[in-house]
Amino acid sequence: MADASTPFRIKGATGDWEVVIGLEVHAQVTSNAKLFSGAATTFGAEPNTQVSLVDAAMPGMLPVPNRECIRQAVRTGMAIDAQINKWSRFDRKNYFYADLPQGYQISQLYHPLVGEGAIEIEVGDDTKTIGVERIHVEQDAGKLMHDQHPTRSYVDLNRSGVALMEIVSRPDMRSPAEAGAYLTKLRSILRYVGSCDGNMDQGSMRADVNVSVRKPGEEFGTRTETKNVNSIRFVMQAIEHEAARQVEVIEAGGRIVQETRLFNPDSGTTRSMRSKEDAHDYRYFPDPDLLPLELDEAFLDECRASLPELPDVKRARYEGLGITPYNAQVLTAEVESARWFDALLDAGAKPAAAANWVTSELFGALNRLGKSIGESPVTPGQAAELLALVADGTLSGSLAKQVFEAMLETGDAPGKIVEERGLKQTSDTGAIEAVIAEVLAKNPGQLEQYRGGKVALFGFFVGQTMKAMGGKANPAVVNDLLKKALG
């Protein structure tokens, strides 16, 4: 893969090709009930137990929209600085499939809820703005299972009618890395806003990947759409494979057909979806069971006021506090980490030191233990206490590590651990001088060599002193006193 400074190219037989990528992300809205019915949205329930008669499209059933689903879409739009449309409308997208009980999906084609916005991404050292064309709300479909029976497919409508936000990017991406960065950033924003949990493996966030190729500077080529890719890694793989495939086809004299494809994670390839139906004439028209959606200023004000500090703003604030850009990026990538860190700052920890400690010590420990930050045995309050004990000289760096290990094991506060285990470092000059005198007395040979010019042995005496004091001597004081004692 190219680094940020050289553009991504597919090397073909006839030269270099540029890849043009657009992403349509379907994000399940976090809400208690579905978009147009009062059935629950929780994942993993027994089949058809979260289905109302409306979701099952019984004769005479009617949709009534859920305010929270609308609110979440508006908040998401605001988080990407998008235009919010106070007047929007629902349209029916008509097609026949067993996961679509009504024979149409209620969506928004002509007048979406959210208009143009933008998401900033970083690839390497470069920043790029990816345009978002629109966000609209629509119903999710049910689930079909094809592997339960030799001749039958099973239909579960639990997911049918759950609210989705469809977030459509402009075709502004030019490499798999950019696509990956866009999805990572979008997912982070959604989780900050709380409008979607971004669990791609559970299917609450899926991407349709539009890919086309062209010689740099030429018109856009024909694009294909690879549907329902459910991991960022797979998206990047799909792009690489599909772009390469298209280049091969074109260079062999063929033409790209605008079609829908599926990504196979096992083979890392895309294949055309077998569909005998018309090139998708969905016959969109305004849903006559619903009136146009009108939002007032009070509603929009509440949405705006409810937004948390977003990742880019938070990152800039951290940098302003003296945290390194790298640490600021790491800390704000996931909303849970950022909130944990904010709590740590609120408990009085000094920003730069705290950032270093969290990104190396805490994250290292959590990785080792296989825990997420939400499962951390150590609380921000306790971490702040630990950092304060280092700052005021009670603990050395190495003692702090010991205490931290004990905190992870027991969940106890550092003060308690230091007390119980007597882990305070001592700066008692008298005690240290006495130990230094002993060490020098016990090691006459090394002392002579040191006095003879082997200055590297200073470290040996430091080590011996620290060992004799059970690691609890303040290293800086040991250094000073040793220098004095050695003359």
Added chain:
Amino acid sequence: MSVDTATVRRIAGLARIAITDDEAARLAPELGNILDWIEQLGEVDTAGVEPMTAVIPNHLRLRDDVVTDGGVRDKVLANAPQAEHGFFTVPKVIE
């Protein structure tokens, strides 16, 4: 507007209604007549007119985000032509 049998078959395909050649041949002039008659709407000058969006002035009401429904699998499956283990079943689909 004359409608040929190929068009009738295409539309019937979109609507998922199987039709025989005889039916297509019968329907083509019938639909053609109706569409011819509908054509006269084109005469009306609708410049600057908005399509109707709400028959009687009304506001779209939004519901509260509360779970008030579901948990009625028996009712949902009660009229199913074929159901097993809590699922509707259909002929196996190959994607």
Added chain:
Amino acid sequence: MTALTDLGIAAIRNGVRDGDFSAREVAEAFNAAVAAARPLNAFLVETPDHALAAADAADQARAAGETLRPMAGVPIGMKDLFCTKGVPTTAASHILEGFTPEYESTVSQNLWNAGAGMLGKLNLDQFAMGSSNETSYFGDVISPWRRNDGGNAPLAPGGSSGGSSSAVAARIAPGATGTDTGGSIRQPAAFVGISGIKPTYGRCSRWGTIAFASSLDQAGPMARDVRDCAIMLEAMAGFDAKDATSLDLPVPNWEGQLNASLAGKRVGIPKEYRVDGMPAEIEALWQQGIAWLKDAGAEIVDVSLPHTRYALPAYYIIAPAEASSNLARYDGVRYGLRDLPDGANLQEMYARTRAEGFGDEVKRRILIGTYVLSAGFYDAYYTQAQKVRTLIARDFERAWEVCDVLLTPTAPSAAFALGEKSADPLAMYLNDVFTVPSSLAGLPAMSVPGGVDASGLPLGLQVIGKPLDEQGVLNAALAIEERAGFTARPAKWW
């Protein structure tokens, strides 16, 4: 002594309340009449026990000295387009044969809450698509009327609420629910000499009512006079949170405010409703209606609704378009008919099920609807039709500046014979010419019998009112009813 089955809703309600007879006697009488009238083919399902249970509840309440509910003791017929819990509901289609809803429509539940009982489910044009009740999978409904030429040709009861109109006219139900999308309450009411009102769009909930065209469908009562319609409409109507198009307004006391004096009211006569080839008798009845309303104190005003003639073609774009989408759910997966030949795949199952399950007229309308929404045609047809619809609504709004109600004929002819118009779908569509414009504009509109034609068949007059002014419509209709003195009734041929 009047047979109980000759009594209307008000008379039954009052009689039960006053102890003139028991509700059970009434229910038994109508149950027997229903059973004896099977040649009409008005009822698809008879539910005598439902009627008896409601009657017993009314009798018990009366015995206990409780205030009776508004329709206590009144048994009615329920058009088989309303989902009734535990009772098969078919929309007169093979595709829903055997479907038994696990839920009750809001409108029917409102009626049961008001104390009414159900005599049975009434036949209709399949999925409410038709003007003669000749498209039902379960056979035509035959009008209780015959022409006076001695020919005995079976006549159409009008449609789509043909079972409802026949039942009421034949005195086998004092009232029946209907639905009206383009005239399906008013036109059948006119054909059989009864009254029927389509309220303002949104007055009655559509939840649990099998959808034909969502922006047009409205439930309404069909009964023998205006007062009965008012009583029944009060029971049927009301806000329903489960229907996003439902009007959140209290239900007025329509019966209590009935007033046949039209002093100070202006009645508009729209000139575009005088169509080419209109039978002289219909024109004469219209003139007669004008005279009656003048007599009631109204001022008569000529008005123009310039886009009237585009209403039918606009309707036959919008209604089929919405229907083509509303009927997509009938696919053999979750309920109703499934036609699965050996080795057929999912899409083939859909195509075969729907081919087997839908009647010809339903297929025709689905195809028209699919066509007008399809790529390349959407703007020319659907968008244009919705714009014309706006213009039609505007025509009415302008008319309301100079009048309070409009008076027109209900139908361009009296009832025709079964089979007479079924060869040409277009000829059948023209039946709706007077009723469709007010449907497109969502206005309340009512048909009342005005007289009979030379063949002895009923002719109806239509009153159209402003949005939410059902009272104005009922009052003008009452003024006509009082002066028309319509007492003709079909001679029992069954």
